[in-house]
Structure formats: structure tokens, C-alpha cells
Amino acid sequence: MDGRIEEARRGNRDALGSLVREHYARVYRFCARRIGDDLAEDAAQETFVTMQRSIKRYQERSSFETWLLGIAHNHCRNLSRKKRLQPLSLAAWEGECPQEPTRQFIDREALKCALLKLSEEHREVVLLHEVEGLRYAEIGEILGVPEGTVKSRLHHAFQNMRRLLSE
Amino acid sequence: MNDDNSGHRMSIGEDLKAYIDDELSPERATEVSAAIDQDPALREEYLFMKNLSGEIKSAATEPQVKGLDKAMDRVAKPKFNLGLPRWATYSVAGLAAVMLIGFIGNLGGPLSLDKRFRVIEGVSSGDSEGVVAAQDVAKPARPPYSAVEKSKSTPEESFSDKNLELSTGAGESPSSGGGVPDYANNPKFQRSFKSEGGQSDAPGLRYDNLPEKERSRSSQEHYLGGQARRQKAVQPQTSPSRDRKVIRTANMGIKVQNVAKAMSDAEVQIEAMGGYVENTDFNQADDGSVGTMNFQVPEKNFVAMVENLGKAGTIVRNNKTGTDVTGEIAYTDGRVISLAEEELNLIKELTRTKNSSDRLEIRSRLSNVRQEMRGLKEQNKATKDLAAMSRFVVNFEKSGQLDPAKADDWFSQTTAGAGDVLGFFGRIFGVGLIYTAFLSPIWLPIVGIIWWLKRRSKTTV
Numbered sequence: 001m002d003g004r005i006e007e008a009r010r011g012n013r014d015a016l017g018s019l020v021r022e023h024y025a026r027v028y029r030f031c032a033r034r035i036g037d038d039l040a041e042d043a044a045q046e047t048f049v050t051m052q053r054s055i056k057r058y059q060e061r062s063s064f065e066t067w068l069l070g071i072a073h074n075h076c077r078n079l080s081r082k083k084r085l086q087p088l089s090l091a092a093w094e095g096e097c098p099q100e101p102t103r104q105f106i107d108r109e110a111l112k113c114a115l116l117k118l119s120e121e122h123r124e125v126v127l128l129h130e131v132e133g134l135r136y137a138e139i140g141e142i143l144g145v146p147e148g149t150v151k152s153r154l155h156h157a158f159q160n161m162r163r164l165l166s167e
Numbered sequence: 168m169n170d171d172n173s174g175h176r177m178s179i180g181e182d183l184k185a186y187i188d189d190e191l192s193p194e195r196a197t198e199v200s201a202a203i204d205q206d207p208a209l210r211e212e213y214l215f216m217k218n219l220s221g222e223i224k225s226a227a228t229e230p231q232v233k234g235l236d237k238a239m240d241r242v243a244k245p246k247f248n249l250g251l252p253r254w255a256t257y258s259v260a261g262l263a264a265v266m267l268i269g270f271i272g273n274l275g276g277p278l279s280l281d282k283r284f285r286v287i288e289g290v291s292s293g294d295s296e297g298v299v300a301a302q303d304v305a306k307p308a309r310p311p312y313s314a315v316e317k318s319k320s321t322p323e324e325s326f327s328d329k330n331l332e333l334s335t336g337a338g339e340s341p342s343s344g345g346g347v348p349d350y351a352n353n354p355k356f357q358r359s360f361k362s363e364g365g366q367s368d369a370p371g372l373r374y375d376n377l378p379e380k381e382r383s384r385s386s387q388e389h390y391l392g393g394q395a396r397r398q399k400a401v402q403p404q405t406s407p408s409r410d411r412k413v414i415r416t417a418n419m420g421i422k423v424q425n426v427a428k429a430m431s432d433a434e435v436q437i438e439a440m441g442g443y444v445e446n447t448d449f450n451q452a453d454d455g456s457v458g459t460m461n462f463q464v465p466e467k468n469f470v471a472m473v474e475n476l477g478k479a480g481t482i483v484r485n486n487k488t489g490t491d492v493t494g495e496i497a498y499t500d501g502r503v504i505s506l507a508e509e510e511l512n513l514i515k516e517l518t519r520t521k522n523s524s525d526r527l528e529i530r531s532r533l534s535n536v537r538q539e540m541r542g543l544k545e546q547n548k549a550t551k552d553l554a555a556m557s558r559f560v561v562n563f564e565k566s567g568q569l570d571p572a573k574a575d576d577w578f579s580q581t582t583a584g585a586g587d588v589l590g591f592f593g594r595i596f597g598v599g600l601i602y603t604a605f606l607s608p609i610w611l612p613i614v615g616i617i618w619w620l621k622r623r624s625k626t627t628v
Contacts, residue, residue, distance in 0.1 A: 016242050025232045032230035041234035048238045108226055115223070129188065130223040136190050155184045158216050165219075 005064060009056050016055075020048050023065060027072045030132060034076040035085060043079055047072040062141040066134065070142040114164040122157035125150055179209065187217050266592075268606075269599025412496055412554035413489045415469050419476060419559070420484030422566035426456040429479045429563050433460060436475050440468040442556070455565040462559050469557040476559075480566060492550050499547045506540045 007015035027047050032040035050071050058067055079085070115123055128139045129150075136154075140147045179202045185191050186199040203210050423429040427449065434444055442464030449458040464472045476482070513533045520526050603610075 013243055017239055020238055020242050021235070024235045024238055028232045028234065029230050033227060037230055037233075040230065041237070044234060045238045045241055048242050052242050108222075111219075111222055111226055126223065127227075130220055131227040136185075136188070151185050151190065152181075154188075155181050158184050158219060161219060162212075162215060 002064065005055065005058065008052075009058075016052055019051070019064075023068055024048070026065065027068055030069055030072050031076050033127065033131060034073075035079055035083075039076075039079050039083065039085075043072060043075045046075045050075070062138060066138040066141050069132070069134070069138075073142050110165055114161045117164055118157055118160055122153055122160065125153045126157045126161075129154060180212065183209070183213055184216055187213065187220060265599035265603050266595055267599070268602045269595040269597070272598050272602045411491065411493045412551060413466070413491050413493075414554050415466060415490075415557040416488045417469070417473060417557065417559045417561075418484065418486040419473070419482060420562045420564065421476060421480045421482055422564050423480035424566060426458045426563045426565055427451075430458045430460060432479060433462075433476065433561070436472065437462050437464055440464045440472060442468070442472075457565070458563040460559070460561045460563070462561075463556040464559070466555055466557050472557070472559065476561060480563075483564075484562070492554055496547055496550055499543050499550075503540055503543050503547070506536050506543070510536050510540070 004015040004018050008019055024044060028040055028044040031043040031047070034040075035043060047068060051068060054071075058064070062070075115126065118126065124143065125139055128134050128142065129136070134142070136147045136150045139150045143150070179199055182191060182195065182199050183203075186196055186203075189196075191199065203213050421429070430447065430449060437444055442462055445461040445463065447458065447460050450456060473485075473487075510533060513529055513536065517526060517529045517533065520529060
């Protein structure tokens with residue numbers, strides 16, 4: 001295990017600071033892609049405050065970063081509910097959803113539109129895997145679902161996107 | 168074919184995405200790869216998914232990171248934490264809440280503050296249920312020293328008319344010659360004069376002459392917690408209407424540093440207030456001194472006298488009664504007026520009557536009426552005099568003085584005291600639990616909602 005995590009568990013603030021410095025950018029981007037830049041800062045800060053409070057309960061079933069992203073995921077979800085945001089609104093994505101569907105293969109706008117038309121569960125796994133680069137097992141840890149469910153959701157999400165993009 | 172975690176057998180097509188993502192076992196990946204090579208439709212789907220995956224990755228922007236300094240500040244900020252496990256924190260909080268509920272529930276009840284002090288200080292006078300009934304007023308003060316034989320009076324005996332006999336005559340007063348008496352050096356007061364502390368031998372009016380309905384109006388104060396509450400409880404008695412006549416009595420126990428000085432000071436105050444001492448009883452012993460004073464002060468100075476006595480030391484017993492005799496006086500006055508009218512009629516009748524035998528009979532009746540009138544007037548005067556003065560029975564005891572019988576047995580005394588304290592907290596806890604259980608329809612939904620909201624917003628993994 002990372003020695004800093006052990007030190008942070010003992011309350012060493014230098015170790016905590018080092019962990020924040022190392023993982024902040026990743027957590028911030030994760031949040032920004034989900035709830036937008038405006039709220040990402042708050043969500044990221046809350047994530048590290050929660051990390052500080054709960055680090056003694058980190059059981060190493062997943063990587064430390066996955067654990068952190070799980071916390072960030074919950075904070076983002078709570079903030080979305082509180083601010084009544086559309087879940088996973090893709091605010092930080094390029095392009096706008098077109099009025100008319102385009103025939104162009106994987107056009108950016110069409111892609112964003114297709115993603116937004118996916119169910120929240122499907123969009124969630126697509127973003128976690130394709131954008132955040134997480135493995136199925138890590139996504140399962142964050143979402144609290146079995147790995148097979150992640151695999152199944154991803155398959156169906158891509159099937160749906162293929163259908164939506166070919167319409 | 169491959170089994171996924173949910174137990175479903177997935178087709179090659181369903182494994183295509185996992186194959187692209189390199190999430191399949193080597194054996195399954197080989198199978199899928201072979202299928203792609205053999206099936207053009209599957210190959211087309213594979214290429215589409217791979218391109219789509221790449222497009223999604225490239226479409227996602229990289230937001231500009233900000234707020235690292237604030238996050239560092241928040242994490243670096245020291246946070247008060249006892250380091251207790253969560254269950255311990257919740258348990259302590261719950262216990263404290265139950266104790267608080269029990270304590271609040273007990274206010275004014277059988278375990279009120281004064282009762283607690285009485286238990287701890289071992290000065291409980293037997294009213295263990297916390298109900299200080301009328302008998303406590305008349306009950307002879309508990310002699311805290313072995314020199315005086317311990318009173319054996321039962322509550323019934325204490326409530327007897329004998330003990331409620333109120334003296335109107337001036338008892339033996341050591342201060343009758345003026346000046347401040349020196350009890351400590353006066354051999355006259357070196358022994359106990361009476362076996363029943365606080366009762367005067369002087370003749371006086373009997374309380375049992377009062378009508379039953381008037382006696383039942385006698386109010387009795389319970390012990391109340393704190394001087395402020397005591398004052399508050401006394402307050403209504405301090406301002407009766409001008410015509411109201413109330414017979415007041417007080418039975419107090421006071422712990423003082425110097426018993427002789429406290430008694431001397433009390434006498435000065437009594438005389439200054441226009442009262443007088445009926446009798447005193449002072450005992451000097453090796454293990455401390457005790458004293459009893461019976462005295463009267465004008466009714467208007469009743470509250471002031473109680474306050475002054477409270478300043479002399481720590482009040483350990485404070486029983487007061489007030490008996491309203493206004494009705495009795497009014498009734499007697501009315502009876503006198505009616506008798507006066509009857510007297511007038513008899514006189515008129517006497518002047519009109521010529522027959523000597525009739526005149527004799529009228530004279531006899533007139534004599535009886537006049538006699539009854541005189542008796543009633545005297546009785547009324549005596550009742551008014553009684554209400555004009557308030558009676559006090561005060562026991563002075565040296566503070567910190569131990570019961571000589573138990574003084575040497577420090578161990579059993581300590582364990583008994585500790586047991587009392589433990590019992591007190593046990594009862595508080597018990598009462599708290601009962602209150603908590605009975606009030607659960609109120610607090611349980613609130614706690615449930617808070618718990619649910621907290622759980623909903625819980626963000627830890």
C-alpha cells in the first residue's frame with residue numbers, strides 16, 4: 001500500500017496534502033464532466049474532505065483513485081439532485097445537439113445527442129469507461145454493481161447508440 | 168460462450184464490446200476474434216463500436232483544473248475529533264439524551280434537586296417518597312445527636328392535635344432580660360430542656376377548635392428545587408388580601424458553622440422584627456453542637472424572617488404551612504351580630520313584659536346570650552391574635568457534623584453515600600428510559616427522517 005495512505009490514516013497532514021495534490025486534477029475533471037465547471041470545484045473539495053474523514057475506512061478492495069472517484073461520483077449525484085441538474089448533462093462536451101439528426105458518421109453533435117438520449121445508467125457506464133478510462137471492475141466498485149452488469153450495460157448502451165446514430 | 172457474473176450466457180455479439188475493451192479472458196477473446204474473422208456482419212459491428220469508442224474518448228474535453236488551493240486549505244484545517252468510534256459517540260450521545268430527559272422529567276418530582284441533596288447529605292427525614300405532608304410541620308425535629316433521645320413519632324402521631332397546638336403565651340425566653348444571650352457559656356443551656364424539640368409547654372389555643380373545613384384549607388408546601396423556586400412558592404403567601412387572616416408556621420433545619428452564634432443572631436433579628444422567643448434548646452457536645460428555637464414574629468415579617476434564617480447557613484429542611492382563618496372570623500363576627508340583635512329584642516321584650524315569671528325567663532335567656540357573645544368575641548380576638556403572629560420551629564445544626572453513631576464507620580457511610588448517588592443516577596436513567604419510550608411517537612419519526620436524510624446524502628464509499 002502507498003505509505004502516504006497509511007500516514008494519512010494516522011492523521012499526517014503532509015501525507016493528506018500530498019494525496020490531494022496528486023489526485024485533485026483527476027477528481028476535478030471527473031466532476032466537471034458530470035456537473036459542469038461551476039459546481040466541479042465544490043464537488044472536488046467535498047470529495048477530499050470526505051476522503052480525510054473516511055480514509056480509515058478505506059479497505060483497499062479497489063485502487064485509491066477508484067475509491068476517490070466513487071466518493072466524487074456520490075457528491076456529484078447529490079449536487080445534481082440538490083441543484084436539480086440534468087444527470088450527466090455533458091456540459092463540458094464539445095458541440096451542441098442538432099435540431100435534425102445528421103447522416104454523418106459519428107458527428108460530434110450527433111454523438112452528444114445520442115449520448116444524451118441514453119438512459120442515465122447507460123450513459124453513466126459509457127462515460128466512466130470511455131472518458132474516465134476505468135476498467136469494468138472499477139466501474140462496478142464505483143456504482144456498487146457487479147462487473148457483469150457493467151459489461152451488459154455497456155453492450156446495450158453501444159447497441160442503442162448505434163441505432164440512434166443510424167436513424 | 169462465456170458466463171457473466173449475472174449467470175447469463177452471452178452471445179459473441181454481446182461480448183464484442185468487452186473484446187474491444189480487452190475485458191475478456193484469453194480463451195474467450197480467441198473465440199470472439201475467430202468469430203469476427205469469419206462473420207462480415209460481426210466485423211462491421213466490431214469496427215463501428217471501435218470507432219464509436221474512439222470518437223467518444225476524443226469528444227470529451229479536458230476541463231481546466233481550478234480550486235486545488237482551496238481543497239488543500241480545507242484538508243489542512245485541523246478538525247476537532249475525539250478519535251472515538253462512531254458507535255461510541257452515538258452511544259454516549261444517546262445516554263446523555265436519556266439522562267437529560269430523565270432529569271427534566273424528574274424536575275419537581277420525587278427526585279427533585281432538594282431531594283437529591285437530602286439523600287446525599289443523609290438528612291432525609293423519612294419522607295422517602297418525596298411527599299412532604301402536613302405532619303412534617305408538626306413533627307419534632309430530628310435530633311442529630313445522641314444526647315437527645317431520637318423521636319419515635321409516627322406520621323399519625325405527628326399529625327395529632329397535640330403537636331399542632333399553637334402557643335400564644337410567652338415561653339421562657341433567655342433574652343427576656345435584654346441583650347444577646349450567650350448560649351455557649353450559659354450553664355443554663357448546657358443540657359436539653361425537653362425531649363420533644365421545638366414544642367412549647369406554654370398554654371395556648373388549640374387548633375382543633377377550628378371547623379373541619381377551615382383546617383382542610385391548610386396548605387402545605389413541598390420541597391422545591393433551589394432558593395428561587397422556594398421564594399416563588401412562598402410568594403403567594405406574602406401578599407394576601409388585606410382582610411385575609413392566615414396562621415403561618417415554619418419548621419426549618421439549618422446547618423451553620425457556629426450554632427451558638429447563629430442562635431444569638433436569630434434572637435437579635437426576632438426582637439428587631441417585633442417578635443419574641445418562646446423557648447430555646449442548646450446542646451454543646453464534643454462532636455458538635457445543636458440547638459432548637461421556637462419563636463414568633465409578626466405575620467408581616469414571616470418571609471423576611473425565612474430569608475434571614477436562610478442567610479445564616481444551609482437550609483436542609485424548610486416546611487411551611489398557612490391556614491386561612493378568615494372564614495372562621497367572619498362566621499364568628501356574624502354570630503356576634505346576630506346575638507346582639509337577639510339581645511336587643513330580649514331587652515325590648517323585657518320592658519314590655521309585666522309577668523314576673525316571664526321576666527325571669529327573659530333575664531335568663533338574656534344572660535345566656537350575653538355570655539355566648541362574650542365567649543365568641545374572646546375567641547375571635549384570640550384567632551386574630553394567632554393570625555397576627557407567625558410561629559417558627561428552627562433546628563440549628565453544625566455543618567459537616569456527622570451522626571456520632573456513624574461517625575467512626577466511615578467505610579459504610581461512604582459506601583452508603585455512593586449507593587445513594589448510584590441509585591439516584593439509576594433512577595434518573597430509568598425515568599429517562601420510560602420517558603424516552605413513552606415519547607417515542609414524537610421523537611422516533613424525527614430521528615428517522617434525520618437518519619434517512621443523512622444516509623441519503625452520505626457520500627462515502
